[in-house]
Amino acid sequence: MDLSITTHEDAYPRISSLDPSAIINCSAYTAVDRAEDEPELAERVNGTAVGILATVAADLNVPFVTHSTGYVFNGRGDRPYLESSPVDPVNTYGRTKLLGEHLAQEANPDTLIIRTSWVISGAHPNSWPPC
Numbered sequence: 001m002d003l004s005i006t007t008h009e010d011a012y013p014r015i016s017s018l019d020p021s022a023i024i025n026c027s028a029y030t031a032v033d034r035a036e037d038e039p040e041l042a043e044r045v046n047g048t049a050v051g052i053l054a055t056v057a058a059d060l061n062v063p064f065v066t067h068s069t070g071y072v073f074n075g076r077g078d079r080p081y082l083e084s085s086p087v088d089p090v091n092t093y094g095r096t097k098l099l100g101e102h103l104a105q106e107a108n109p110d111t112l113i114i115r116t117s118w119v120i121s122g123a124h125p126n127s128w129p130p131c
Contacts, residue, residue, distance in 0.1 A: 051103025070117030
């Protein structure tokens with residue numbers, strides 16, 4: 001199913017017609033380096049759209065799950081990050097993912113955010129720490 005998640009007007013009717021018991025966001029702008037050249041697109045996908053999906057979930061009174069990234073931190077820590085660790089994104093990608101976290105939490109108090117520093121894929125390279 002094709003679904004635009006960049007406006008509430010597009011997302012709400014399609015999602016509500018499915019009568020979901022939860023909404024799990026699997027979309028993301030993942031080109032970390034390219035986000036510096038496409039900040040508006042990265043913000044629309046990683047920020048605005050996440051907020052819209054969380055709003056739809058709140059409107060439907062269902063939980064919302066989304067994924068974020070270790071890039072919300074600056075990478076200069078010397079121990080594992082905690083949920084309570086201060087955020088300090090150093091690039092556009094990290095800032096847009098943090099925006100998505102904030103918008104989701106504001107829109108839907110029943111939001112679960114999963115921050116991961118690695119996504120394993122045979123077809124997509126990853127590296128840490130963020131630079």
